[in-house]
Amino acid sequence: MKAIHFHEFGGPEVLRYEDVPDPQPRKDQVLIKVKACALNHLDLFIRKGLPGVKLPHINGSDVSGDIVEVGEYITDLKPGQRVLLAPMTFCGICPACTSGRQNMCPQFSVLGYLHDGGNAEYMAVPRVSVLPIPEAAETESLTYDEAAAVPLVFLTAWHMLVGRCNIKPGDTVLVLGGGSGIGSAAIQVGKMFGARVIATAGDERKLDQARDLGADHVINHYQQKISEEVKKITNKGMCDIVFEHVGKATWTESMKSLKPGGSIVTCGATTGFEASFDIRFLFTRQLSFLGSFMGTMGEFHEVMKHIFSGKLKPVVDRSFPMREAVAAHKRLEKSEQFGKVILNP
Numbered sequence: 001m002k003a004i005h006f007h008e009f010g011g012p013e014v015l016r017y018e019d020v021p022d023p024q025p026r027k028d029q030v031l032i033k034v035k036a037c038a039l040n041h042l043d044l045f046i047r048k049g050l051p052g053v054k055l056p057h058i059n060g061s062d063v064s065g066d067i068v069e070v071g072e073y074i075t076d077l078k079p080g081q082r083v084l085l086a087p088m089t090f091c092g093i094c095p096a097c098t099s100g101r102q103n104m105c106p107q108f109s110v111l112g113y114l115h116d117g118g119n120a121e122y123m124a125v126p127r128v129s130v131l132p133i134p135e136a137a138e139t140e141s142l143t144y145d146e147a148a149a150v151p152l153v154f155l156t157a158w159h160m161l162v163g164r165c166n167i168k169p170g171d172t173v174l175v176l177g178g179g180s181g182i183g184s185a186a187i188q189v190g191k192m193f194g195a196r197v198i199a200t201a202g203d204e205r206k207l208d209q210a211r212d213l214g215a216d217h218v219i220n221h222y223q224q225k226i227s228e229e230v231k232k233i234t235n236k237g238m239c240d241i242v243f244e245h246v247g248k249a250t251w252t253e254s255m256k257s258l259k260p261g262g263s264i265v266t267c268g269a270t271t272g273f274e275a276s277f278d279i280r281f282l283f284t285r286q287l288s289f290l291g292s293f294m295g296t297m298g299e300f301h302e303v304m305k306h307i308f309s310g311k312l313k314p315v316v317d318r319s320f321p322m323r324e325a326v327a328a329h330k331r332l333e334k335s336e337q338f339g340k341v342i343l344n345p
Helices: 041-048 144-148 151-164 181-192 204-213 226-233 251-256 279-284 297-308 322-333
Strands: 002-005 016-019 029-038 062-070 082-085 122-126 130-132 172-175 196-201 217-220 239-244 258-266 288-291 316-321 340-344
Touching (some): 016 322, 029 144, 041 322, 062 144, 130 297, 144 316, 144 340, 196 204, 251 258, 322 340
Antiparallel strands (some): 029 122, 082 130
């Protein structure tokens, strides 16, 4: 089969469109013909070099496609079904997994990080990873590209806002990078729960698109000082929740945007991992700094119900043939996208 393979770490030029061995599914696995695979910033980090990644490697965490073959131990799936994959791997037998806290599993990882992912024509995965796309009126129009745009960002946004912050109606939520895949998901989750959402983006096109998704207010984070704009928008009330994933470039402004007792929740740091702050600001204002990593299988199934019902909608920026993975990586690296960039085998 064809895949996007890389044999060394580096820039987009290390990506190769080449032949690799076909996967050989076990009796407890499902063979998927990949129709679409969405890019994430994790793909860029892995390509540049992350601990634990064995070369050569195939990226890809967000996968949709068709079932080709079902292992003999699996009785509830059949060839031809349209599916998408849970974007994570875990052992399934430790105390964390068996109590429904898979993202606390010692072996928990993102699909396509420590093992080969979905930037290929075929993929063999365990049954637990496979979610059939319902054959209902609401999902008949869900394309493979849209299905691939969902799993990682919506699961992560759901866990951050619902699982970690207990978002409630009336909360004011600041979403950093509203044009990103995770940001576009967070805007929608926030509005679904009746929150007031302030989103940031880097140009007028993205600001308009954030409004179209439901953002009540928008801030150009390149031209405006985020905390000062938040102060104006909220009449000095500030935010209950700041949805962070940018890191070093925005951390101070994010912290200044919180009201006393507010929470920053973060799932990443695309601009850098080091941030400094005055600890007195943390304890005198009784702020909460919350880390968040993906989510649980229960949360995955919960948020997917809202996708399949049409309450939450995937946002696809642009699709590329898989052989043009270099161009797709460059688009994401330059932050030119609004929503998810997709690769099609």
